[in-house]
Amino acid sequence: MDSAEALRALEQTEAMRREVAQRTECPPRWHIAFGLLLATIAAGQATPLPYNVCIEVFCIIAVAVFARAQRRRIGFFVNGWRQGRTLPVTFALLAYFMLIYWAGLWLKFNTHIWWAPLAAAILIFPGAVYGSYARQRAFRAEMSEGPRTMAP
Amino acid sequence: MSADIPKFDPVIHAPARLQIAALLCAVWDAEFATVRDTVGVSDSVLSKHLKQMEDAGYVRLSKASLDGRVRTRLSMTKVGRRAFAAHIKALQALVSIAEHAPGPASLDAQSDLAAAEPETVL
Numbered sequence: 001m002d003s004a005e006a007l008r009a010l011e012q013t014e015a016m017r018r019e020v021a022q023r024t025e026c027p028p029r030w031h032i033a034f035g036l037l038l039a040t041i042a043a044g045q046a047t048p049l050p051y052n053v054c055i056e057v058f059c060i061i062a063v064a065v066f067a068r069a070q071r072r073r074i075g076f077f078v079n080g081w082r083q084g085r086t087l088p089v090t091f092a093l094l095a096y097f098m099l100i101y102w103a104g105l106w107l108k109f110n111t112h113i114w115w116a117p118l119a120a121a122i123l124i125f126p127g128a129v130y131g132s133y134a135r136q137r138a139f140r141a142e143m144s145e146g147p148r149t150m151a152p
Numbered sequence: 153m154s155a156d157i158p159k160f161d162p163v164i165h166a167p168a169r170l171q172i173a174a175l176l177c178a179v180w181d182a183e184f185a186t187v188r189d190t191v192g193v194s195d196s197v198l199s200k201h202l203k204q205m206e207d208a209g210y211v212r213l214s215k216a217s218l219d220g221r222v223r224t225r226l227s228m229t230k231v232g233r234r235a236f237a238a239h240i241k242a243l244q245a246l247v248s249i250a251e252h253a254p255g256p257a258s259l260d261a262q263s264d265l266a267a268a269e270p271e272t273v274l
Contacts, residue, residue: 001160003250006243009170013240016174019190072218075186076179143178 021143023074026136035129037062042101043121046114078139085138093131100124161239163208168193169201173228173236176211181227183218202226210235 001009037059044055071077080090104120107113164173171191176182188198205211210232214225228236 001246003246006246006250009167010240010243010247012167012171013174016171016190017178020175020178068218071183075189076175076182078178079180082180 017143020076021140023076024078024136024139024143026132031129031132031136033066034132035125035127037066038097038128039121039125042097042104042124043118045101045105045108045117045120080135085142086135089131089135089138093128093135096127096131097124100127159238160242161235163204163210164236164239166201168197169205170239172198172201172205173210173232173239176226176228177233177236181214181225184224184226187226205232208232208235 040055041059044052044059046052047055067077078086080086100120100123101117104117107116164170168191172187175187175190184195184198188195191198193201202211202213206213208231210229212227212229214227215222216225217223
């Protein structure tokens with residue numbers, strides 16, 4: 001193999017990654033649905049037992065439905081916890097969610113503000129939608145850059 | 153000098169398998185039909201390539217039901233991802249040598265890389 005063949009091989013790899021990047025563009029309703037899902041997890045804590053547990057279970061099932069729907073739409077699944085540029089975005093989103101989620105729970109149990117989880121859900125929704133967009137943008141940027149910065 | 157030069161991977165070296173690896177490394181898993189259509193090969197050719205990658209421990213195949221049909225899902229293993237990254241490094245090293253340092257020393261290095269090139273299994 002000479003350098004021209006190596007360059008061609010790298011270009012083919014980059015083209016493949018660009019193809020993946022193009023396919024992973026989700027319509028806005030996907031990001032909104034993701035935001036609603038995280039908001040529902042938080043809002044569910046405003047309800048008494050066993051309803052809050054039922055809502056959590058529903059949300060876990062919804063995550064599986066999301067993954068299934070993505071596979072059906074584009075033929076593959078991109079995990080948010082993959083190595084690469086999306087990982088810091090995922091951690092930031094998780095930190096944002098957990099902070100507000102626990103604040104809502106703390107207020108509910110310590111100050112008896114029953115609607116605190118609902119307020120938390122209202123705060124979580126826009127952050128989750130933005131986070132979902134940011135994660136998609138980070139993934140597409142990484143794929144468009146080619147394999148030179150590829151994380152194993 | 154040869155010790156510092158990354159080696160080409162004989163399994164990933166073939167163009168079709170390089171593309172399969174590039175696709176699978178970018179995602180968590182992908183459906184057989186999607187990989188086939190994206191790479192632009194037939195079912196049998198893809199199966200042949202996947203068999204070699206699976207034998208090397210680079211690809212994992214699993215069956216899952218979707219819309220009432222059993223579909224084959226492909227994913228890259230950790231070993232496969234590492235091998236792909238190393239192979240890309242070797243390609244980049246070869247390109248970099250040719251691009252940035254033309255001269256007798258780079259020619260030596262290019263020869264080392266060429267010597268490291270495996271027999272391509274098609």
